[in-house]
Amino acid sequence: MPTPVYDADSGTRAGHNELGRLPEWNLTDLYESPDAPEIKRDMDWLETACTDFARDYQGQLATLDAHGLLDAVLRYERIEQIAGRIMSYAGLRYYQITTDGERAKFMSDCQDRITTYTTSLVFWGLEFNRLEDDHLNSLLGQSQDLHRYKPVFDRMRAMKPYQLSDELEKFLHDQSSVGASAWNKLFDETIAGLEFEVNGETLSIEGTLNLLTEQDRSQREAAFHGLATVFGANTRTFARIHNTLAKEKEIEDRWRGLPTPQTGRHLANHVEPEVVEALRNAVVAAYPRLSHRYYRLKAKWLGLDRLEVWDRNAPLPTKDDRLVTWDEAERTVTEAYAAFDPRMADLAGPFFAKGWIDAAVKPGKAPGAFAHPTVTDAHPYVMLNYLGKPRDVMTLAHELGHGVHQVLAAGQGELLCSTPLTLAETASVFGEMLTFRKLLAEAPDPKARKALLAGKVEDMINTVVRQIAFYDFESKLHEARRHGELTPDDINALWMSIQAQSLGDAFDFAPGYETFWAYIPHFIHSPFYVYAYAFGDGLVNALYAVYEEGDPTFRDKYFDMLKAGGSKHHKDLLAPFGLDASDPKFWDKGLSMIEGFIDELEAMEA
Known part of the structure; x- marks a missing residue:
């Protein structure tokens, strides 16, 4: 779907013409339009693929050898990818103008059809969780390619004590489109x-x-x-x-x-x-x-x-109450990323250059900001409601951090790329910290430094x-x-x-x-999502302290952590940095950074 670039002077409030040209999403990397033939092609493929998957595997998982189980996982992953592409496109269009009835209908219709098609897949997790531990471990030992999916299997099997009968699980799946999502x-x-x-x-x-x-x-x-x-x-x-x-x-x-x-x-x-x-x-x-x-x-x-x-x-x-233009915000964040590692700036570049960001405030647009990973054979999109405040620059740094994380994790594939919420905030909060430290280092005088410190403390209080x-x-x-x-x-x-x-x-x-x-x-x-922000802030504060200690291998270890996506537990991801989130003292380290900033602000009053 070709999409224009919004001029800020067409925004909802006077003065936005000072912000420059604000980008709008170009969703054609997913589909050209809601009636594009590729959507029908993918919907038809999805219907057949789900039916065939159930025909080939339902009641058969316990009989599969390692190669057969790997084939099943790869077919399931492809189904997730196609369904994810369709729903990403429908959802991103909808969030641009949530009051548009056509967009709402298109998203609902897509969701209803995909829910219907994928009902036949409900057996997959239920039957998989009935596999004996010894049998599954034996299969994992026979195939390194299959063993790579063990984190996915572990998360599935964590739900084993709480799963219902096959019939009830199918009912809940079918009912979902008129339940919470409605x-x-x-x-x-x-x-x-x-x-x-x-x-x-x-x-x-x-x-x-x-x-x-x-x-x-x-x-x-x-x-x-x-x-x-x-x-x-x-x-x-x-x-x-x-x-x-x-x-x-x-x-x-x-x-x-x-x-x-x-x-x-x-x-x-x-x-x-x-x-x-x-x-x-x-x-x-x-x-x-x-x-x-x-x-x-x-x-x-x-x-x-x-x-x-x-x-x-x-x-x-x-x-300083001046508005920050979009070009200045882009430059500030990009330079902060590049100062940490040029690879970060390189990864951020396409978001600005290729229509991966929707920034303008528009009537009916969803409030807030987010980064949507879409699917691993496409790329993420970032949504903002950019009003030119310094906090909006930090929001850009935050959401762009998510986007960079999602690009790096995409190499894990559809089932392993998704990062648990507690770790999903890592790159976003780290990106904010890099941007803040750049601005703090460039503060022209104590008054400017005080304003920056106070703003950062407020952001951290809001986050924690x-x-x-x-x-x-x-x-x-x-x-x-x-x-x-x-x-x-x-x-x-x-x-x-x-x-x-x-x-x-x-x-x-x-x-x-x-x-x-x-x-x-x-x-x-997302009930109880919110503690992930505090988790991420504390984790990043501890990580940043390690970075400031001058470990020459920090950057490579940091990129490895982001590339891991959801393939490792938080203990394994943090171990290379000498950190352990299960240690209660870990959180005090993160909180002490906020205290240190407040100490500095108090000292300015003396």
Whole structure:
């Protein structure tokens, strides 16, 4: 599908013409258009391939030799690749304009057909998990090519104690397109369609949230009230979505025998519950040393006795309020990557040059930012809502890090490239750190250095403290939902119960803030995803400390880690760096970097 490049002056807010030309996705590397003959060809192939796979292998896995099982794995992998290409194309088109009925229909129709075709494959994981351990180990020992897929098999077999009957698993698979995914789409479309009135101007959610980082406090307050008014008016819808999804999860977890609402996420992330608990406890214990201390400093800088929630992301009074053009953002991030290793910049180059980034804010576009890996015989795409703020430059560095990681991991193939969420943030947060260190080194004076340090501390607090607070909110919500329907007021109360604890005594919480749980997409799309951000930040802080120690082999080991994708456990990936995430002291190392930045900021006040 040929796509134009958006000029920033066609954006949704005045002043965007200062940003330069903002790129839009070119999705033709996947398919030319929704009615391209290649889509029909691939859909037809997929239908036949799924039918043939079930005919050839259902009830037969226990009889296969190593060569036969490898052939089955390779055929299954190809099916995943073709289905992934179709859904990547449909999804990326949809997220460009979620309010477009044709795009929504196209994605839903693709999802429905693929769900129908792949129902015949449900037996694969169930029957595979019934193979005897000794038999499977024997086959793995006979074929190195088959043994390469052992991490995939390990993740499959981790679900063995929790799998249901073949019939029930098929039912859940068939029902999925009208279950969680339908509620996900309702959430996305509702959020994208919301309009917010701020000082006589009608804005999207991205434009309104952006105002919370304005220098003018009255603008921030007006944006807050605009958000609170609309969230409050829609809270019944958002509460219904949360109630339904949490109950659906509770029912499925109960049938599977999963001991906690978080267990499924831990299994998917291939991380031990005690490691996540150690991370959570370390961060909560550090709240007073991190967020509480920092926000007391911030209140002083802003000349306020108390902060309001619309001051949380306010820039410092000394901060340069100019907009960062797209060309400058590209140059800054690319140079930071190149200074670490020219290979990083080379990998990032095609994202800018070949239409792999969609940057402009547009009506109906999904909020936030992400990097989508698509499939291993294509390439990733990055979505941004670029408004020219310094934080947007860091978001570019973050998402581009994901993209570089996904390009490198693609060599593992479709089944092994996907990185668990806990490790998926590694390259993204590292890319942010490289960009920050470059800007800090180039700071022209102490005021500029202070603004950069404060901005980085706030980003790290948002990545670590706030995400663990989100994790605690989700934990409370899912536990409460087990005991009955939750009213909007119930959810509001759960939200507020963790806010003062995480943000500290410098804050007041204006009426309306209790509804701000409503717009956070991770709660809807990926329950308990959020701790991965804190995991990734702590991991990268520890990695960066090793890098600063001057290990001459660090870069090669770092690239090897990214190339591994999902083929290794976090213990094996971190071992070459002398790190171990299962050691509770590991998390204190990462948190100490944030403390060090706050120490430096406090010293500037002396």
